[in-house]
Amino acid sequence: MTINLPTTIPQKSQWQLLESRWSCDSPIGTALSPYSDAELRTELERLGTPFEGQRYIWEARAKSPSRKVQSRKGNVISRYTSRKMGCRMATESRKAEFGAVVRYDCDGTTREFYCQPPQVRMSVELERKRSDGTVTVYQAPTPYTPDILRLTPYGIYVDEWKTEQDLEKLAEEYPRRFFKDDEGTWRCPERERHFAALGITFCLRSGNENGAIFVANLEFLDDFLCDKSAPLTDSAWRAIERITSASCPMTLGLLLTHAYPDKTPWNESLLVETPPDAFLVDDVYKAIADQRIFVDLDYDDLSEPEDVVLCNSRAQLDELQFNRPVPKAVSDEVSFGVDMGTEFVFKGRLEVFEVSFVSSESVHYFEQQSHNSGLMQVSDFERALFNRQILLLSSQPSTDKRLSQIDGLTDYQIVEGKKRFLIVRDLEAGKKVRCNLGPRQIQRIRREVRAAGGSLPAQRRAATPKRRSGGRCQIIPQQLDLIRETTERGNNSTNPSGAASYRTYVELSEAAGVEVVSRKTYYLHRQKFIDVKARQGSRVAYNEEPAIWYLHVEDKIHGGRPFHRVHIDHTKLDVFIKIRGKGGRVFRKRPWLTVVMDAETRMVLAFYLSMHAPSTISCMMAIRAMVRVFRRTPAIIIVDNGKEFHSDAFDNLCDLLRITLQFRPAHKSRFGGVMERLFGTTNTKLIHYLVGNAKALRNVRTVTRSVDPIRADLMSFAELHGLLDEYFFREYNLQVHPAHDHSPIEYMHLRFALTGRRLKRLTPYDSYFYILTCVPPSKGATRRLDKQMGVKVGHVWYWADEFADKMVRPQNLPVLVDMWDVSIVYALLNGKWVRCQSRLLMKYRKLTYVEWGYVMYEVRMRMHGEPDEALENTLYAVLNGHVLPDVASMTEATRQVYGDARLIEDHTATQKEAIIELPVTTPAELGPPEDDSIMRIPLPKAQKGRFKLNYNSLPTSRPV
Incomplete structure (x- = not known):
């Protein structure tokens, strides 16, 4: 695991700079509605989009998404409901593509955006390496599907989002196709040329450009950016403004301490009337979302209010951003990396400067050609280094490299080093010392201590014995190559044991005339070449991988608030x-x-x-x-x-x-x-x-x-x-x-x-929600309405009085099935859910959806070749004389428990207010079934003939 502590601010790409300028004119949450057809035609004419580009945009609006998202390399698939577009959108990565969709849905610039727009075919430069080593470069048409198509007043953009690690791999594998320019922007010339001919700008973007903290803050404010959120009242804003105008900049946590203590349970939709000069916590976040008070959304995490700084104006926010203290890693970089002789340049200038002296408060430097000197405060030097206004010419070692240069000391080294340091100190003072060290060894230690200078820690470090290297390698390269060869031969699903691999190694060594190493040595070096994934599969290899530790604050893998x-x-x-x-x-x-x-x-x-x-x-x-x-x-x-x-x-x-x-x-x-x-x-x-x-x-x-x-x-x-x-x-x-x-x-x-x-986010538990949590029938979620019979699910007709209305015409209706009562379905008629019942199944309404699936499986077998009029008799015969399988019979126990918990019937007419704790269900004694239940029918003898079934092999997931 690589440790990279930030010492400079990330360099912004060309697209980030554009979006920063656009956000000044259109803050978050201020975008207009999507284009109408007439508005889009006018906008495309204004932008001068060619005909081919216009056709691609119209096709994207009609057919996006053009493919299904996939997870093949450990990426996280997300399905997001866009408030701006009013539809469901799927993304293929959590940090890159999902972060972009959240930003585009909340920003004030994007009018429309579409994930997985239609596929295009473009000419791609490919290489073919021949057996003689020659490389042939040729052009080949290749299909390509972008990630996002984005329509803005500033132009049409196509985005390809990838993680920074994936882009670096592509740049290493195809350096001519993918690279990062001097301004920090990733480029793909072939795709840029293809979309430029369509009048569309192609953007190859890194997931780091989203800003993890910024996306997390947008998710935090999402409930207050939507139209359904309650507006901020004048009284609440006056109470907030009275505090912020006198105390800003201040922390968000301090402002929340002045909020009115709302004692209403958070699962209740009640609104408590606040005093005239008071405000609630939600009012503060609504004010932030409305840009009445300002927060640095790129730096401060709103889920940690004690660390968030509030400003009452944008000018005050700009001043705060300029004077923010740099991270500690930058101070360490200046303390340990900037010394006499360090060379650096200022951004945009060619002169090279050299540090002449560093004190605790200032950095002295001079220009190498003219020898003009200058002075800068250490804090200003650190801030300029972090903001890339100063670039150090000397290479900056990574944190990993610095840690590798520090040797870990054992207890023996620490104790022995202290003894040797005391011996050298006594010898330098002219005292006689008795020890078990030789004269030459004492001379060497005294020489190293003198070379360490006057620092006591440096002298003690010099007297500390070095870690033993372990000697030279005891095997020759030919032996190591044979160990590697035999081990890699076994990197397959057969997974031969170590003893079998060693026997193969002995045979190869004797054939090559190389001395055989011992079994212990072979096992020691063999571990380096074992591929667990090739031998035992990806799941075993995943369990042996080291755990990923999230070192950065923005990695909020568990969310930033309850119910997030x-x-x-x-x-x-x-x-x-x-x-x-x-x-x-x-x-x-x-x-x-x-x-x-x-x-x-x-x-x-x-x-x-x-x-x-x-x-x-x-x-x-x-x-x-x-x-x-x-x-x-x-x-x-x-x-x-x-x-x-x-x-x-x-x-x-x-x-x-x-x-x-x-x-x-x-x-x-x-x-x-x-x-x-x-x-x-x-x-x-x-x-x-x-x-x-x-x-x-x-x-x-x-x-x-x-x-x-x-x-x-x-x-x-x-x-x-x-x-x-x-x-x-x-x-x-x-x-x-x-x-x-x-x-x-x-x-x-x-x-x-x-x-x-x-x-x-409150959702009432009522009839509408109960219907939404029902399941659609198999073989399609819609059914054709028959004016005389109703809707048909399976072989059964369901009727509602609303179907008799003369204004209702035969049409396809969305249908939902009550999984705990087979006699009821719900149909969506004219925008309202109507309750449909089957008189045929009223006697068996306690059958669950699982039981009904097995019943209909048997009914279909018996009805093969029979007229539909025989359905009722066949159904009664199956229920009265046929034994349902175990899984069907056992669902009755589930129904008994959740019937008491009011989760399987629509009790909204008489239900009481909800409480925080779910009541404990009292264990019921096993007794005989109810009189009106079909389960009271005694167990019949097994039938003989063509209806003898093995229920363990039935396809229970088949449509009903």
Whole structure:
């Protein structure tokens, strides 16, 4: 890992300088709406865009995105809902492309922008190396898809965003195609020429140009930049202005101490009337977003208000930016790197200056040709060095190089060095000293101490014995080459053992006439050439990689406020439970747990326990449980690459709630480290203490009947749900967490007090939200409306009285299915969701969507070749005389628990106000099913004939 501490301000590219000038005229949040067709035609004529360029822009507006985003090299895919464009946008990198999309969505310059615009074919210069070593350069047409197309009043731009490391690799591999010019701007001439012919400016940009702190501040202010945020009242602004006009510049934390103490719970939408001369925390951030008070968004992190400096005018902000103290690394650079004889130049001048003297307060220098001298304060010299106004001509060693020059001392070296230093001091004083050192060795030590000068630390350092080098290498190069060859031969999936590789090495050594090294020496040098990824795969290699430590403050991987970054993940619990199914059958299975966790506070927001494998239903139920308790949705949800998270239903829900989805790279578990640690903590502190835990099954061959968890007296589904509820909400959330030395719920309250309640993120738990968290049917999310029959889902018709309206015409309607009641679907008619019911299924309304899938699978098999009129009889025959598989029967236990928690029925007409804590479900005794439940039907005998099925092999993910 390379350590690079900043000693100079990053050099701004040509595009950054342009955007800085544009931002002066159009601050953030002041952009106009996207162009209309007529406005865009007029704008393209004004810019003189050629016909081919205009056609490309119109095609981009109609067909973007032109391809799907992909994650192949560990990049983070994001799906972001643009407020400016009013649509969902996908990006392929978290720092580069996603940061650019956030900036373009919030700036005051960009009118329109499109991700993954249409593909173009351009002529690219390629090289072909022949077997004789000659290189042939030729032109070849190559397809290319840009990252972002951007429409601004200043021109049309196409951006290609990459990380700085990727650009450096491209420059090293293709130096003629990719390079950085003298002004610090990355260039790609072939792409610039191609788009210039279209009247479009191509920009090759580095992810560092976004500014991590600036993007984080835009995300922080996003809730206050949108149109739905409450405007700043005159009374609140007068109260803020009275303090800032008298005290600015001041810290944001100091201003927040004067805010009115709002005691309203942060999950309530109530607005408390403040006194006439008072303001709330949200009012301060609204004033920053409206540019009434000013903050250096490129330098100060708004999520840490104690370090943010507020100014009451832009002139005051400019003065603050000019007089900011430089980082400590710059002071260290001047202290250790600038001395007598150091040469430097001023930016824009050719004269070379040399340092003549450095004191604690000033730097003296002279011009080498005219010998004119000058003087500069040390603070001014440091600031000029940081702002690149002064350039040192002597090479500046990196931090890693400086650390490598400092030898680490062992305890023996420290003790022995002190003894030798005292011996030399006594000998210099004329005393006689008895020691175990030879005369020549004493002479050498005294000579080194004298050469160290008058500094006592330098003298003691000179007397310290040096670290032993270990002698010369004991093997010859031919032996090392043979070790490398045999090891690299085994860098494949066969992964031969060390003994087998050594036998191969012995054979090669004897054939080459080279002396064979010992087995121990061979194993020692063999480790340097082993490729773990080639031998055992990328997952094992990833686990052996060193952990990445984030050294910079702007790397806020866990977000900057509550409900900013929330993780959702599933795990199969290491415990067996018993469930009573149809006809009194008892199942012993391991349940699935879905957890929602806030990354910054480490607070568990919700969980969902189920017997079915993770699906879109699990995601919807987890979101539903979170909103029911906290009445709030997060800004970003971080998930893995499971199919349920990539479903259209889950993405549409996040789009409607303006939630950004970020997908962790495949097989990169450290991106979800907070969730993995939570699962481990839950296992060690709760699950592994329960009867029926599956620890014994880790070594299946050693399991006996006495310790087999399946034979234990297992708890029920409701009992496990109650224990998890108790653990998460009354133990884990109330214990001090080492990440912030507070309990998660306490830290949540503290952070909301500092970062604002953000009423825009509140989401009421009502009928509309309940419908949004339902899932669409398979084989398309729309159904054709029949004026006489209604909408048909599967083989069943659903009807609503609104369909009888004479103004309603046959049309395709979006449809959502209630996963806990198969007799109900919801259809979107004229912009409103209507509740549709099936009279055929009213008797079986307690069937879940999972059970209904298996029922319809059997019905389709029996209905093969039968008329549609036989559907009702066939359905009754299947439900009354056919045994559903285990996974279908076990979902009834889930329904019983979450029915009590009011998560699977629309109770909005009678529901009470939500509270902060989810009530613990009382474990229910296993008893006979209800009288009106289809589950009361006794268990029939197995049928013989063509309907005998193996449910373990059924494609349960097939459409219903």
